[in-house]
Amino acid sequence: MEYFFELLFSGLTRGSIYALIALGYTMVYGIIGLINFAHGEMYMIGAFTALIVSSVLTIYGLPLPAILVLTALAAAVWAGAYGFTVERLAYRPLRNAPRLAPLISAIGMSIFLQNYVLLAQTPDFVPFPTLIPEFAFLEPYGGIVGSSDLVILAVSTLVMAALTLLIKYTRIGKAMRATAQDQKMALLVGINVDRIISLTFVVGSALAAIGGLLIASHIGQINFAIGFLAGIKAFTAAVLGGIGSIPGAVLGSFVLGLTEAFATGYVSSDYEDVFAFSLLVLILIFRPAGLLGKAAVEKV
Amino acid sequence: MLELRAIDAAYGHIQALRQVSLRVDRGEIVTLIGANGAGKTTTLMAISGLVPPCRGEILFEGRPVGGLPPEALVRLGICQVPEGRHVFPDLTVAENLDMGAFLRRDRRQVAADREHLYNLFPVLKQRRHQPGGTLSGGEQQMLAISRALMTRPRLLLLDEPSMGLAPLMTRHLFEIIIKINKEQQRTILLVEQNANLALQVADRGYVLENGRIVMHDTAAALRRNPDIQKAYLGI
Numbered sequence A: 001m002e003y004f005f006e007l008l009f010s011g012l013t014r015g016s017i018y019a020l021i022a023l024g025y026t027m028v029y030g031i032i033g034l035i036n037f038a039h040g041e042m043y044m045i046g047a048f049t050a051l052i053v054s055s056v057l058t059i060y061g062l063p064l065p066a067i068l069v070l071t072a073l074a075a076a077v078w079a080g081a082y083g084f085t086v087e088r089l090a091y092r093p094l095r096n097a098p099r100l101a102p103l104i105s106a107i108g109m110s111i112f113l114q115n116y117v118l119l120a121q122t123p124d125f126v127p128f129p130t131l132i133p134e135f136a137f138l139e140p141y142g143g144i145v146g147s148s149d150l151v152i153l154a155v156s157t158l159v160m161a162a163l164t165l166l167i168k169y170t171r172i173g174k175a176m177r178a179t180a181q182d183q184k185m186a187l188l189v190g191i192n193v194d195r196i197i198s199l200t201f202v203v204g205s206a207l208a209a210i211g212g213l214l215i216a217s218h219i220g221q222i223n224f225a226i227g228f229l230a231g232i233k234a235f236t237a238a239v240l241g242g243i244g245s246i247p248g249a250v251l252g253s254f255v256l257g258l259t260e261a262f263a264t265g266y267v268s269s270d271y272e273d274v275f276a277f278s279l280l281v282l283i284l285i286f287r288p289a290g291l292l293g294k295a296a297v298e299k300v
Numbered sequence B: 001m002l003e004l005r006a007i008d009a010a011y012g013h014i015q016a017l018r019q020v021s022l023r024v025d026r027g028e029i030v031t032l033i034g035a036n037g038a039g040k041t042t043t044l045m046a047i048s049g050l051v052p053p054c055r056g057e058i059l060f061e062g063r064p065v066g067g068l069p070p071e072a073l074v075r076l077g078i079c080q081v082p083e084g085r086h087v088f089p090d091l092t093v094a095e096n097l098d099m100g101a102f103l104r105r106d107r108r109q110v111a112a113d114r115e116h117l118y119n120l121f122p123v124l125k126q127r128r129h130q131p132g133g134t135l136s137g138g139e140q141q142m143l144a145i146s147r148a149l150m151t152r153p154r155l156l157l158l159d160e161p162s163m164g165l166a167p168l169m170t171r172h173l174f175e176i177i178i179k180i181n182k183e184q185q186r187t188i189l190l191v192e193q194n195a196n197l198a199l200q201v202a203d204r205g206y207v208l209e210n211g212r213i214v215m216h217d218t219a220a221a222l223r224r225n226p227d228i229q230k231a232y233l234g235i
């Protein structure tokens, strides 16, 4: 039973990281119909930013919780700036081009950002400091759930709740939904669609960066390529849930995270990634629109 | 209030408007009639800034506004209800109205305007928590017009408001259009396939054929014109 709970928490932790990344995929797809292949790189850039910022803050001797909060803010803002710039440079000029063009541009951006970090930082894995304090009250449950599991769950729940409130109740959130549903009409009521699209990239990148920071602190090392697999997994989760749907991305992420945790725990850990992609294939065969997606409508 | 001077507009290589000139004065209802594909929608999209004219001038209250982004035009007081209504399907009725007020900061006045529209269209109040996409065609048209009115337009552009509506609904809708014009003093440029109806409510009319204005006159004169009767009124 203890093993079950250990796997459960491990699955929930994975799921919440996937969700933080998957939200960016699904929001961008929902609003401009683009699969942003460079999105995983925002997660990687978030982790690197966090490494640099937290190292500096540690030198100044700040307490750990303060370092965690400030680092998360810095990573979110910096990755947000990257997301904004990538959209401006690589996608906006291709807004009216054939569908394949921005997709190729996105893959190009992904390769560029990976190599840029490789050159500017290092090709090797670098150790990442533990930013999450050990909670004394968790000691008796050490084998089941660690402090970082708990913090990851709490932070991502908080962030997702904030995003939900933003999208559901604020003026900008409603404008984001309106733009996703009918861009031409959004223009006709005076919504600055370009600005809404930029904001979507900024928010999505910031969420991914927070995911990157949390997982880096959990695992303890990063390199320039970590965005690739995480990005593909989160993309899988978004498709699983129904790409374009925000609750779908969250659900798909937890389904994926739990499936991976239980399958590797009870079956075999050698095939970790195989389970994720088998699940994707099964969903695409039996529910092509994803768990919560609408019947596929070709976006024009 | 609005003046188009020799506008050309094109979609890529397809030229949709040639030398279109027209004028709408304050307080008027002006109608633009013409066959399918004549360029009526394109004319409205040019005024709204979605299909910027490649030649010619657009003046609004004496100021050149051609080439301004749609947002700026809404701020100046031009709002369009496009063909096919384009209600935001997954936003509730109330949220659709909020989007009409997107650029406004005068919260109290926004709330008052919303109440006024709920009085004008009680069915919208009943359904205010329902997604826009679940409304009937007529209700969607009322929502689309209300959403446009939430922008407080001085010039309202209506593209085929009667399309797909039952005759009774159409009559009701046109009564409301007259009311918006007379009671709220909003100037209206009305595009209609149903030329009969349009010429009954309008003060003046323009006839568009293959992207050109071929005739313009008072609505009464157009109704009596034998060519118009034959081509557009089915008499």
Ligand SMILES: Nc1ncnc2c1ncn2[C@@H]1O[C@H](COP(=O)(O)OP(=O)(O)O)[C@@H](O)[C@H]1O
Binding pocket: B011, B014, B015, B016, B034, B035, B036, B037, B038, B039, B040, B041, B042, B043
């Ligand atoms: N998005 C578009 N792309 C290419 N051509 C278009 C587009 N929209 C309209 N047209 C063309 O422009 C001309 C005018 O169309 P439109 O303004 O929609 O006419 P109307 O509203 O009078 O029916 C037509 O020949 C139509 O085929």
Ligand SMILES: [Mg+2]
Binding pocket: B040, B041, B042, B083
């Ligand atoms: Mg039309």
